Amino acid sequence: MIFRQLFDAVSGTYTYLLASRRGGEALIIDPVLEKVDRYIQLVNELELKLVKAVDSHLHADHITGLGALRDRTQCVTVMGERSKVDVVSMRLAEGDKLTIEGMALDVLYTPGHTDDSYCFTMADRVFTGDTLLIRGTGRTDFQNGDPRAQFDSIFNKLLRLPDETMIFPAHDYKGETVSTIGEERAFNPRLQVKSVDEYVALMNSLDLPNPKMMDVAVPANMRVGLAQEEIARRGWAIKADEAVTLIGRPDVVLIDLREPRERAKHGVIPGSLHAPYPDLAVNVRSGGMLNELARATGKRIVFYCAFGERSAMAVQAAQEAGLASARHIQGGMDAWTKAGGPLVL
Numbered sequence: 001m002i003f004r005q006l007f008d009a010v011s012g013t014y015t016y017l018l019a020s021r022r023g024g025e026a027l028i029i030d031p032v033l034e035k036v037d038r039y040i041q042l043v044n045e046l047e048l049k050l051v052k053a054v055d056s057h058l059h060a061d062h063i064t065g066l067g068a069l070r071d072r073t074q075c076v077t078v079m080g081e082r083s084k085v086d087v088v089s090m091r092l093a094e095g096d097k098l099t100i101e102g103m104a105l106d107v108l109y110t111p112g113h114t115d116d117s118y119c120f121t122m123a124d125r126v127f128t129g130d131t132l133l134i135r136g137t138g139r140t141d142f143q144n145g146d147p148r149a150q151f152d153s154i155f156n157k158l159l160r161l162p163d164e165t166m167i168f169p170a171h172d173y174k175g176e177t178v179s180t181i182g183e184e185r186a187f188n189p190r191l192q193v194k195s196v197d198e199y200v201a202l203m204n205s206l207d208l209p210n211p212k213m214m215d216v217a218v219p220a221n222m223r224v225g226l227a228q229e230e231i232a233r234r235g236w237a238i239k240a241d242e243a244v245t246l247i248g249r250p251d252v253v254l255i256d257l258r259e260p261r262e263r264a265k266h267g268v269i270p271g272s273l274h275a276p277y278p279d280l281a282v283n284v285r286s287g288g289m290l291n292e293l294a295r296a297t298g299k300r301i302v303f304y305c306a307f308g309e310r311s312a313m314a315v316q317a318a319q320e321a322g323l324a325s326a327r328h329i330q331g332g333m334d335a336w337t338k339a340g341g342p343l344v345l
């Protein structure tokens, strides 16, 4: 496994780069905007392909690198389903898996620091975001933070992991890099409480100043969505209510770019084909499956995904590959469902 812990000294943020092998797919957790050049350089040096960029929660102390990484690498942006961010490519819930080639992380919903905080676990380690820090816990006094919920997330979810599980948090301000569940249970001063009420009282007594970047970072991080309007201006978008009329048309083929788990969970458009986003580049280039399909049948390819981001990037790639009739459903399955479009589950 390739594992890198990267540090942004300005915000005290840890960012994690993961891959199962050199030359394979990579995942980045909690990237910082100012460090995006460095991440891309490292990804290239290790001959990796960045396929997913994930935020553990909506950050208040730095601007996320999610949008910039997506724009520069066409990776999929991922957050939890509870996040109020405008658009990400994929949303996860507790029990879902965060997957790349050769790796699958389990998703835990761990509200408390914020109401959109998630942790990601592997066999030997857990990425705890700002839920559980080394000898500390994430503050609970803004962004719908809730010390009672945090107590539950820590004691009833994280501390149930095996003692030897390594903890990799999203922040540290003292130079600590890694701990374990057992070590934190024993030595984290915030966890030496006898009841949830004692924990709530402790957290409510902290009286911390707001993060310096908060007024800039929170609004910026709420708007990481890809500018789908630009795709629409070029005439490559179809609104969901219009797209509903395309079902069953012989001159149109609807292409679902989502992962099998998303399809199983949220349903698919009747009659659509599955061509997952990670294979897009291969599929749209000359000789590729979708390129051949479009040329041989004259059918118009209409891409869709969860929220319209992957499909917006796909329509752009298809246009660049010469498929001038390619379109996408603006807003994805989210918009489709809201428009009353039929689903097959």
Ligand SMILES: [Fe+2]
Residues within 6 Å of the ligand: 057, 058, 059, 060, 113, 130, 138
């Ligand atoms: Fe945070």
